Amino acid sequence: MKFLHTSDWHIGKTLKGRGRxxxxxxxxxxxxxxxxAHQVDAVLVAGDLYETSAPTAEAQQLVVNALLAMRAxxxxxxxIAGNHDHAATFEAYRPLMKAAGIHLAGRPRPAEHGGVVTFPARSTGERVNVAVLPFLSQRYAVRAAELLSGTPADNSAxxxxxxxxxxxxxxxGFTSDAVNLVMAHLTVTGGAFGGGERPAQSIFEYHVPAAAFGSEPHYVALGHLHRRQELPAPCPVHYSGSPIAVDFGEQDxxxxxxxVEATPTTPAKVTDVPLTAGRRLRTETGTLAELRERAEEFGxxxxxxYLREPARAGLFEDVHAALPNGLQVRIDPEFAGTDAPRAAAAAEQRAPGELFAAYCAxxxxxxxxxxxxxxxxHDEVTTADA
Known part of the structure; x- marks a missing residue:
């Protein structure tokens, strides 16, 4: 039987104000x-369907229509809900989506109450069990009092x-006669960040080793880290990565x-199917004249x-006139002229958490x-429904 594993759609995500x-x-x-094309038995969407917990009507319509089309x-x-999704809303729509034949999970549930989704594979008639674990925040798993009084090692444990x-x-809820799968949205020890994850909900103080999944699952479908990767473990543990680069940190x-292909008695076989839709993101360096000459190449x-020339009045307007898809324009620190602009340019490339750590130091x-x-x-005040 065949399964399609995907995650981290981030529908509604904009890039420097540009809708996508x-x-x-x-x-x-x-x-x-x-x-x-592959007539898969199931589509597994491992969280972060939306960019924010309060998505626009257009974003919701796009996701719902996509899920319905896949079900058709x-x-x-x-x-399942990821850290960007609104778990309570997923739960509210759960009965309606179930009526349409779509299994939606916003919060963790016991196996017997929806925590394990069971169905016969249409290709073979054999049983499939999918254990679903939506995003489990550290605030939910580790009480605030413990966070304040415990050490980072204590909290992580x-x-x-x-x-x-x-x-x-x-x-x-697994059975020996079935293909048993786990789908979860979390950080696994040793996973490589893709570049666009929310730092407060990806920090490695709150992670689990890949060995935590055990040897029973035929396959573990993960979401949260945006880079496609496999983690060494007693069973196949994979992040599908985001199907589209959500920001410039993910351009490569x-x-x-x-x-994923599996049977109840054989290990899963995994094949990556490339996706090419969506615009490419790229970082380029040069003078305005050099970049203007390459405009056709950029498409x-x-x-x-990064402009390799000193700032001047009207420079950024000239860049945007010549290269309207230049969504982020900065002066290369080497041409900033003084220590202050150079320091500011360097700071712009650092995450808020890094800047706060430097402030504390x-x-x-x-x-x-x-x-x-x-x-x-920082995560609370930058979340849409804060």
């Missing part, structure tokens, strides 16, 4: 073509323990969906530009808990 719904729609259409092929469709307990209880990532690509504050609290606060 048309690109995201093209990617989903391409994905639907893969579902049809005859495939089972199972989707508690989070690891809670996730392991959840996985063990879900795997109780390979965008794919993962085709419709979205650009991050300057003032002699050496407490990892303070940095963790800052990360969670």
């Amino acid at each position: 719904l048309d690109e995201q729609a093209a990617v989903l259409r391409e994905m639907l073509g893969v579902v049809r 092929t005859g495939a089972e469709v199972i989707a 508690r989070y690891d323990e809670q996730v392991r307990i959840a996985l063990d209880r879900l795997k109780a 990532n390979e965008n794919v969906v993962v085709l 419709d690509d979205y650009l991050r530009l 300057e003032r002699g504050v050496a407490d990892q808990r303070v940095e963790e609290l800052f990360a969670r606060l």
Whole structure:
């Protein structure tokens, strides 16, 4: 039997103010073509369907239509909430989506109450069990009082323990005559970041080792990290990665969906199917004159530009006139002229958490808990429904 593993669609995500719904729609259409061509038994969407927990009506319409179209092929469709999604809304729409034949999970559930989705594969008639674990935040798994009083190692151990307990209880719903799968949205130890993840909900103080999944699953379908990768483990553990680069930090990532083939008695076989829809993101360096000469080469690509010339009045307007797809324009630090602009340019390339850590170091504050609290606060105030 065959399964399609995908995650981290981030529908509704903009890039430096530029809307990308048309690109995201093209990617989903391409994905639907893969579902049809391979006649998969199920589509597994491992979280972060949306960019924000309060998506626009247009973003919701795009996701719902995509899920319905995939279900119309005859495939089972199972989707879980990621850290960008609104878990309570997923739960509210769960009965309605179930009526349409789509399995939606916003919060962790016991195996017997929807935590394990069971169905017969249309290709073979054999049983499939999919244990689903939506995003489990550190605030949910580790109480605030413990976060304040415990060390980072203590907190990490508690989070690891809670996730392991959840996985063990879900795997109780597995059966020996079936293909048994796990789908989860979380950070696994040793996973490589893709570049666009939300730092407060990806920090490695809150992670689980790949060994936590055990040897029972035929395949573990993960979401959260945007880079396509496999983690060494007793069973196949894979991140599908995002199907489209969500920002310039992901410009070199390979965008794919993962085709999984398995039987109850054989290990999973995994094949990456490349996705090509959506504009390319690229970073280029040069003078305005040099970049203008290469405009034809750039085509419709979205650009991050570093200008190798001093700032002057009207320079940025001239760049945007010549290269309208130059969404981020900066002066190369070498040409900034003074230490202050150079420092500012360097700071712009650092995440808020890194800047706060540097601030603490300057003032002699050496407490990892303070940095963790800052990360969670920053995440709260930058979330759409804060």
